[in-house]
Amino acid sequence: MSFGPLIPLTTMAGRVAAVLLGCAILVLCLVAAKRYASPSFYHGFMVSAGVFLSFDMILFHWVFRLHRITSGPEADIIEPLLVLVGIALVAYGLARESRLHR
Numbered sequence: 001m002s003f004g005p006l007i008p009l010t011t012m013a014g015r016v017a018a019v020l021l022g023c024a025i026l027v028l029c030l031v032a033a034k035r036y037a038s039p040s041f042y043h044g045f046m047v048s049a050g051v052f053l054s055f056d057m058i059l060f061h062w063v064f065r066l067h068r069i070t071s072g073p074e075a076d077i078i079e080p081l082l083v084l085v086g087i088a089l090v091a092y093g094l095a096r097e098s099r100l101h102r
Helices: 012-036 039-063 075-100
Strands: none
Touching: 012 039, 039 075
């Protein structure tokens, strides 16, 4: 049984589009959480997404080199940006939740 890609992406544009699709799904989930859930849930979801983005990227992509976000040179730009976005999500979510409980 092969677990290769269902839709092979052979161009940089295709790989970047796949990453953008993942980002769009994350943003839609964040919007839905903000709209339909409590503020604490939203902040917790934001923090968990940020921890996953930054921790997964640093540990599994960079330290262990298990896989990259894409198979091309664009990963050298996308991955650090996602780490920064992850750290920003954690900081913002924690700060907002802290203000909520003052």
